Amino acid sequence: METTIKNKKSTSPVYFAIISSILIVFGILFFIFHISPEKIAMELSEFAQHHYFLMSFISFVSGMIFLKFYYDRLKRN
Secondary structure, three states: OOOOOOOHHHOHHHHHHHHHHHHHHHHHHHHHHOOOHHHHHHHHHHHHHHOHHHHHHHHHHHHHHHHHHHHHHHHHO
């Protein structure tokens, strides 16, 4: 009997392609609408001033999710 092993490394290039496609779309949109990185930072800063609780909650939840992924990855290795 032969056993086959699924190669888990074949899925990682897919993630890189998706992330690069999203970044390219953002780049095109920023170029079309003339949005500078400084303007984006200022808008985020102003949003954070007015919605500090929402931003802190989103940051906390995002940090916890990434920490969970990190520990899950450590357990697999």
